[in-house]
Amino acid sequence: MICALHLSRSDLSIVTEVANYPLWSCSKRKLGLPSPLQGGVWPHKADGLAPFYGVAMTEFARDTELTVRTALPEDDGSLAELFNRAHSHLAGVIRRSKTDIAWRCRRQPGMSAEGAIVVQGDNNRVLAYAFVKDNGDIIEFAIDPDGPRKQAASILITACEQHAVLAGAERIRVNVPTVSVEVEKSMRDAGLIPSEPEARHYVSSTQPTRFVASMASQAVRIPTFDLRITDPYPWQHQEMKVGSEPTALLRIEADQRTVNRLILGRESPTRAALTRQLRVRPFRKTIEGIRIIRQVQLQSSWFYSLGDVL
Amino acid sequence: MNYRQIQPTDPEASSVAAMIDRAFGYYGGPYWTWKYADTEGARSVIVIAEEDQQVVGCCHYLRVDYHLGDRGPVPALFGGDLLVEPGVRRRHISTELSLTGRQIVAEVHPEAELVALYTWRELGAHYERLLGYARVKPAFNQWSKRLTWKSQLERLKEYNKDLLLRNPDLAHVDHVLQLKLDGAPELILEVGPRGFRPVCASERPMISIVARSVKDLPTGFSVSTLVSILLALISRRLRFRGSFSAFREAYAVRGAYVNLAKTLTRE
Numbered sequence: 001m002i003c004a005l006h007l008s009r010s011d012l013s014i015v016t017e018v019a020n021y022p023l024w025s026c027s028k029r030k031l032g033l034p035s036p037l038q039g040g041v042w043p044h045k046a047d048g049l050a051p052f053y054g055v056a057m058t059e060f061a062r063d064t065e066l067t068v069r070t071a072l073p074e075d076d077g078s079l080a081e082l083f084n085r086a087h088s089h090l091a092g093v094i095r096r097s098k099t100d101i102a103w104r105c106r107r108q109p110g111m112s113a114e115g116a117i118v119v120q121g122d123n124n125r126v127l128a129y130a131f132v133k134d135n136g137d138i139i140e141f142a143i144d145p146d147g148p149r150k151q152a153a154s155i156l157i158t159a160c161e162q163h164a165v166l167a168g169a170e171r172i173r174v175n176v177p178t179v180s181v182e183v184e185k186s187m188r189d190a191g192l193i194p195s196e197p198e199a200r201h202y203v204s205s206t207q208p209t210r211f212v213a214s215m216a217s218q219a220v221r222i223p224t225f226d227l228r229i230t231d232p233y234p235w236q237h238q239e240m241k242v243g244s245e246p247t248a249l250l251r252i253e254a255d256q257r258t259v260n261r262l263i264l265g266r267e268s269p270t271r272a273a274l275t276r277q278l279r280v281r282p283f284r285k286t287i288e289g290i291r292i293i294r295q296v297q298l299q300s301s302w303f304y305s306l307g308d309v310l
Numbered sequence: 311m312n313y314r315q316i317q318p319t320d321p322e323a324s325s326v327a328a329m330i331d332r333a334f335g336y337y338g339g340p341y342w343t344w345k346y347a348d349t350e351g352a353r354s355v356i357v358i359a360e361e362d363q364q365v366v367g368c369c370h371y372l373r374v375d376y377h378l379g380d381r382g383p384v385p386a387l388f389g390g391d392l393l394v395e396p397g398v399r400r401r402h403i404s405t406e407l408s409l410t411g412r413q414i415v416a417e418v419h420p421e422a423e424l425v426a427l428y429t430w431r432e433l434g435a436h437y438e439r440l441l442g443y444a445r446v447k448p449a450f451n452q453w454s455k456r457l458t459w460k461s462q463l464e465r466l467k468e469y470n471k472d473l474l475l476r477n478p479d480l481a482h483v484d485h486v487l488q489l490k491l492d493g494a495p496e497l498i499l500e501v502g503p504r505g506f507r508p509v510c511a512s513e514r515p516m517i518s519i520v521a522r523s524v525k526d527l528p529t530g531f532s533v534s535t536l537v538s539i540l541l542a543l544i545s546r547r548l549r550f551r552g553s554f555s556a557f558r559e560a561y562a563v564r565g566a567y568v569n570l571a572k573t574l575t576r577e
Contacts, residue, residue: 084377091379092426092446094388103350109340135336136457165457173454187453193493193523194451202427202434202443206387206416211423218381231442235413256442264444300379301449309390309428 066151068159071116071129076101078126079118079142086142090177091300092201094308104307105131105140112167117159119152128152131307132160136169139307141176143183153186161190177303199309201302208232208259209240212296215263216242219295223288226251229259250285252293254278262293269293311403312360313410315418318347322358325365333393342391346370355387355418357411359394359403367394367403369411373419376426386424387415408441456494462574463508469573470505477566480505485556488518489574497574501563506570517552517560527571531564 071079080096087093094100105111110133119128127147131140138160143149157174164172175197176183187194205211209227216222224243230253232238241248254262258277261267269290272278280289316322327347331338346354359367369392376386389411394403412425427437437443474480481503489497499506500514521527526542528535542548550557560567 087377089379090449091377091381093377094374095377095383099350103348107344107348109344161455161457170458170461171454171456173452175450175452177450179449184451184453190455191493192453192455194453195523197448197450197452199428199430200434201446201448202429202437203446204425204437204441204443206412206422206425211384214384214423215381233409233413235416257438257444260442260444264446266444266446298378298381300381302446303448303450304428308388 065122066127066148066155067120068155069118069120070114071118071131073102073106075118075126075129076106079129082126082129082144083140083142086145087177087303089179089300090303091298092203092302092304092308094304101140108133108139108307110134110137111139115163115167117156117163119156119159121147121152128156130156130160130174132163132167132172134164134167134169136164136167136172137306138172138174140305141174143180149180150182150186153180153183154189157186157190157192173306175303175305177301179301201304201309203264204256204260205263207236208256209237209242212259212263213240213242215296215298216292222292222295223249225249225289225292227259228253229256231255250289250292251281252278252289253281263296263298265298269297311366311406313357313407313414314360315414316356316358318354318356322360322365323347323356326356326358326368329365329368329393329395330391334391345372345391353419355411355415357407357414359407361398366398367407368392369407371411371415371419371425373422376424384423385419385421386426387419387422389415389425389427405436405440408437412441454493456491459495459497459508459574462576465573465576466499466506466508466570469569470507473505473566474503477563479562480566483559483563485515485517485553485559486512487560488516490518490520491524492522494524499570501560506566515553515556515559517550517556520549520551522547524575527575529568529571529575531568 076098080098080101083096083101096104106113106116111131112134115132115134117130117132118126121127125147126144128143129140130138130142132138141156141160143153143156160174161172172192174187174192176187178184184194208229212227222243224241224245224247226239226241226248228239228251229236254272254277258267258272262269262272262278267277269278273280273286273290278289278293280286316326327339327342330342334341346356353373355371355373357369357371358365370390372388372390374386374388375383377383392404392407394407415425416422427434427443429437434443434445438445480501484502486509487499487501487506489499498509498511500509500512519527521542526548528539539548
């Protein structure tokens with residue numbers, strides 16, 4: 001069976017073209033008939049493509065043919081590259097490698113080979129991919145930022161839902177960055193609803209002084225300063241000079257929690273200074289100290305996919 | 311109480327896996343083996359609390375590389391699966407485990423600059439207050455869609471048992487409830503002496519409840535619940551439609567309706 005989804009900007013009509021393959025459904029799966037998701041020799045396999053997933057889709061508006069297929073282990077390198085590129089503007093994302101995809105996604109309990117789905121465009125370019133577990137958790141969902149994002153996301157989420165239904169899942173869920181407006185639109189069009197995640201992400205630095213120094217080293221033109229943690233654990237450094245100048249311009253003092261909140265962008269340095277959680281010595285250089293913290297502060301939004309936290 | 315690191319191949323590891331399996335259900339033993347004992351996977355650090363040679367608590371860390379947006383990658387640790395046996399709780403073992411665990415993992419992976427946790431709000435507040443963690447604001451939404459009501463309908467069968475005994479007014483009720491929730495298939499239930507039973511369609515008087523989320527359904531009679539219902543009605547997150555006779559019947563069996571909402575909202 002080949003299902004072709006003909007997408008246009010204003011209209012999404014589904015055309016099902018029944019070819020040589022028998023229509024495959026949940027009931028037939030129970031009877032033990034082979035699944036088109038299982039791959040193998042496929043009658044309509046195009047040259048250079050892995051076995052079809054069973055859904056070929058064409059987006060006429062852009063003249064780009066988007067194809068859905070099962071992601072194979074040999075794709076993992078390009079999937080990792082796509083994931084890292086698609087999330088490069090976000091913080092908190094665990095960088096992917098070929099080995100990491102193999103472990104994190106393919107070998108995760110509850111994951112079947114058919115749950116790895118790729119959307120590809122012209123010249124077999126990977127435009128999007130997802131890993132859906134049999135319980136409907138989409139542990140990885142990445143869309144090429146330079147491709148037709150909305151179309152790729154629509155096709156991918158449809159394929160994910162299709163897999164989840166066949167696997168007997170009761171619901172699907174996926175994390176999508178709020179900055180991805182087009183992808184969020186695709187989610188809404190597919191009938192998904194947004195909610196805040198129930199659990200939350202908490203971050204701390206193992207060595208606050210070293211972390212601040214590391215962050216400062218990536219910022220431009222920061223004067224040298226001393227950083228003093230007021231409540232270090234015995235294994236942590238209490239004080240560190242940040243910068244390369246022989247003498248420090250000022251000294252910044254704060255407790256660990258304040259330093260973490262300031263650097264991770266959860267606390268305003270001005271407010272921290274006003275409430276004396278952040279102290280700058282000498283006092284007259286407080287404004288300079290606030291400016292330094294602002295430059296060191298992490299600006300990127302935090303994101304994690306479900307595969308990062310399971 | 312003794313706190314120390316163990317390897318996945320140590321004999322104590324099986325106790326840890328069993329403890330995780332008992333506590334976390336679906337995310338139990340197989341997950342533990344995959345996450346912390348897979349030699350080809352991420353590098354893990356397992357820290358245990360033991361008393362009288364018995365493992366009574368554990369916490370885990372994975373060595374990962376976090377990408378920090380415009381600041382590039384940093385070596386980091388992802389902590390998780392912190393657990394203390396129910397019999398020894400309320401002795402601050404989890405706090406000690408967190409502190410000692412962080413010290414041990416910082417020695418094992420001195421290059422790591424960050425340590426991250428993913429946990430519930432209540433536990434997270436504890437980490438913020440006592441251990442200096444900062445909660446990062448998520449810049450994403452979790453999108454979800456219910457594909458079927460199968461398990462809820464199974465639970466409903468149980469709920470329907472003896473329902474008439476608990477709600478005698480159901481004997482005089484005969485209408486249909488249509489439940490339309492965003493991100494879920496429509497659910498139509500007949501309401502009568504046999505309880506709430508799924509039907510395809512019906513000509514009987516109908517109540518239609520349209521809600522944004524299953525969380526907007528009324529699940530009690532407390533003041534706070536009534537206020538949240540009122541707010542949901544004003545903001546149009548919750549809407550009721552239907553015939554007057556059906557509403558009158560539903561009011562007579564409101565207790566059964568509220569418990570129905572609880573049954574449907576339970577995951």
